[in-house]
Every structure is written in structure tokens, then in C-alpha cells.
Amino acid sequence: MKKRLVFASNNLGKLSEIRSFLEPLFEIVSLEGLGHLNEIPETGNTFRENAAIKANTISDKYGLDCFADDSGLLVDALGGAPGVLSARFAGEPTDFRANNRLLLEKLSLIKEENRTAMFITVIALRLGKNIYFFEGKILGSIALCERGRNGFGYDPLFVPQGFTKTFAEMESQNKNSISHRAMAVNKLVNFLKSGN
Numbered sequence: 001m002k003k004r005l006v007f008a009s010n011n012l013g014k015l016s017e018i019r020s021f022l023e024p025l026f027e028i029v030s031l032e033g034l035g036h037l038n039e040i041p042e043t044g045n046t047f048r049e050n051a052a053i054k055a056n057t058i059s060d061k062y063g064l065d066c067f068a069d070d071s072g073l074l075v076d077a078l079g080g081a082p083g084v085l086s087a088r089f090a091g092e093p094t095d096f097r098a099n100n101r102l103l104l105e106k107l108s109l110i111k112e113e114n115r116t117a118m119f120i121t122v123i124a125l126r127l128g129k130n131i132y133f134f135e136g137k138i139l140g141s142i143a144l145c146e147r148g149r150n151g152f153g154y155d156p157l158f159v160p161q162g163f164t165k166t167f168a169e170m171e172s173q174n175k176n177s178i179s180h181r182a183m184a185v186n187k188l189v190n191f192l193k194s195g196n
């Protein structure tokens with residue numbers, strides 16, 4: 001029988017991507033599939049803390065192995081903001097367009113060469129009492145205006161290093177082959193496939 005592994009998320013895009021990698025080995029259960037309908041507050045000060053809070057909350061409550069992710073954008077000229085507040089940069093509830101407008105506003109006096117930024121994803125995996133972390137990062141810069149319609153969040157503003165298109169101008173499979181999330185997920189998958 002396949003082992004059950006909870007992915008502490010209800011994001012359908014992330015779930016289907018994770019399932020495509022892991023379904024041969026694991027039955028991946030979402031929070032909804034588990035019947036856990038309350039949102040888990042992300043009260044940590046770091047991506048690592050937030051991912052761990054989510055994985056530990058579910059694992060402790062249900063006694064199941066579990067992993068969770070937390071991601072965000074760090075802009076150098078803003079001292080690493082929006083960071084862990086990326087989803088709610090312009091307030092709650094999450095509004096991607098307002099977040100992008102606010103980011104452009106805050107960078108309005110910053111020259112192109114100083115608009116460097118980084119996306120990061122941290123995955124926390126709870127197996128029994130042990131916790132493991134997997135990290136993915138991609139460097140890039142913030143464009144002068146929004147470009148492209150694909151993706152979500154800050155994609156219309158993020159130009160990965162070595163490219164001229166924003167994430168939102170790229171085909172999703174191209175973004176997904178280089179993204180911070182893909183890198184962290186690949187590390188998780190390799191770890192799980194190696195029999196740990």
C-alpha cells in the first residue's frame with residue numbers, strides 16, 4: 001500500500017504538480033481531503049518558521065507525515081521586503097494587483113541596475129518526529145512596469161537573471177523548470193525517492 005503524505009495546502013496548482021511527481025510512491029492528501037478547513041496562521045518571522053508551523057500543526061493534530069511550503073519575494077532595495085509578507089504586502093485579503101502597484105510605487109526612484117530581487121521557497125517535511133527543510137531560490141530583478149499575463153502574484157514584475165522576459169511572459173512550463181518552487185520541490189522529491 002502507498003504511504004500517505006499530507007501536503008498542508010489547498011492550492012490546486014501546487015497540489016497537481018506535487019502529485020505528478022510523487023503519486024507513484026505516495027498518496028498525497030490535501031488539507032481539504034483531510035477535512036482540515038481552518039486556515040493555519042502564518043505567524044513566523046521567516047519562511048522556514050512558517051513552513052514548519054504548517055507542517056507541525058497538521059502532523060501533531062492528525063499524527064500523519066506532512067509537508068508544507070512557504071514562498072515569497074525579497075527585494076534588495078527594500079531591505080528584503082515584502083519577504084514573509086509577500087501575499088499581504090498591500091493588506092488583507094491578498095490582492096496581487098495592489099501588491100504589484102505598491103511594489104512599483106516603492107521602487108519608483110530606484111534605477112534599473114538596483115532593482116535586484118529574489119524569489120524563495122522553503123518546504124518543511126515532518127516525518128515522524130523529524131523535520132527536514134528544502135530550499136529553492138531564483139535571482140532576478142523587478143521590471144519598470146508589469147508585463148505578461150501568465151502565472152500569478154509578482155510574476156508580471158519578476159525578470160529572472162539571464163532572461164529578458166518576466167515570469168508572466170514565459171510559458172508556464174518554462175517558468176516551472178527554473179522557479180524557486182521547482183527547485184525546492186525537486187529536492188523534496190529526490191529525498192523522498194531516496195527512501196527516507
Ligand code: IMP
Pocket residue numbers: 069070071072073086087088094099119151152153154155167179181
Ligand atoms: P506562497 O507561500 O507560495 O503562497 O506564496 C506567498 C506569496 O508570495 C504569494 O501570494 C505571492 O505574492 C508570492 N509568490 C510566491 N511565489 C511566487 C511566484 O512564483 N510568482 C509570483 N509570486 C509569488
